[in-house]
Amino acid sequence: MTRRRATLLALAAVAVTAAATVLADESALDQKVRTFLEKHRGDWRDMNVPWVDGQILHDLVVKNGHKRALEIGTSTGHSSVWIAWALSRTGGKLTTIEIDPSRHAQAVRNFEQAGVAALIDAKLADAHELVKQLSGPFDFVFSDADKGWYLQYFKDLDPKLEAGGCFTAHNVLRSGGGGAAEFLEYVKRLPNYRTTVETGSGEGISVSCKTSR
Ligand SMILES: C[S@@+](CC[C@H](N)C(=O)[O-])C[C@H]1O[C@@H](n2cnc3c(N)ncnc32)[C@H](O)[C@@H]1O
Numbered sequence: 001m002t003r004r005r006a007t008l009l010a011l012a013a014v015a016v017t018a019a020a021t022v023l024a025d026e027s028a029l030d031q032k033v034r035t036f037l038e039k040h041r042g043d044w045r046d047m048n049v050p051w052v053d054g055q056i057l058h059d060l061v062v063k064n065g066h067k068r069a070l071e072i073g074t075s076t077g078h079s080s081v082w083i084a085w086a087l088s089r090t091g092g093k094l095t096t097i098e099i100d101p102s103r104h105a106q107a108v109r110n111f112e113q114a115g116v117a118a119l120i121d122a123k124l125a126d127a128h129e130l131v132k133q134l135s136g137p138f139d140f141v142f143s144d145a146d147k148g149w150y151l152q153y154f155k156d157l158d159p160k161l162e163a164g165g166c167f168t169a170h171n172v173l174r175s176g177g178g179g180a181a182e183f184l185e186y187v188k189r190l191p192n193y194r195t196t197v198e199t200g201s202g203e204g205i206s207v208s209c210k211t212s213r
């Protein structure tokens with residue numbers, strides 16, 4: 001065998017080993033998150049999104065390749081785990097905000113157990129204040145805290161949302177949704193957003209994607 005051929009074979013072997021390692025790492029994380037989600041499927045008691053809505057958020061992030069995500073209303077972290085799992089595929093990170101200390105602490109434990117802690121910056125804060133202070137930019141937002149503030153969260157984040165980014169909000173189909181309906185009517189009228197509603201569990205997730213600045 002010539003020296004050149006031996007070098008090429010050695011390089012190919014290194015590339016194959018590296019690719020195999022990456023695949024092994026990915027499937028190990030996928031397995032860990034899936035196992036966590038399946039094990040705790042019936043355990044979520046803190047106003048967490050139902051499974052099907054978590055799946056919708058995950059698929060949306062993967063489909064659009066979002067990378068800079070913000071969640072308002074962590075609770076104990078069910079939706080965060082779904083979003084972070086998607087971000088593990090797109091190479092992104094999630095910032096999530098919760099005002100309640102015990103839910104925040106439980107969420108942090110859940111992120112460790114699910115294997116997604118390194119992908120999440122979990123903030124214990126009042127989102128009314130923190131959302132105004134965050135510099136962004138974001139390309140994905142999931143709004144799931146106090147419905148009466150949905151419109152204000154949107155107004156605060158619109159300048160920080162990139163074109164091509166999507167602002168999503170939970171419970172927009174809930175009757176007596178305490179401000180979610182007002183928010184939905186507002187975003188539907190914006191000429192530079194395209195808004196659709198995913199029915200999912202029946203609670204409704206609005207998806208408003210920014211077409212231009
Ligand atoms: C519907 S739950 C979120 C569920 C979570 N997204 C999930 O699926 O696991 C709403 C959460 O928003 C939190 N929240 C309400 N007002 C808030 C505020 N001003 N700042 C931060 N969090 C707030 C509540 O404490 C509650 O845990």
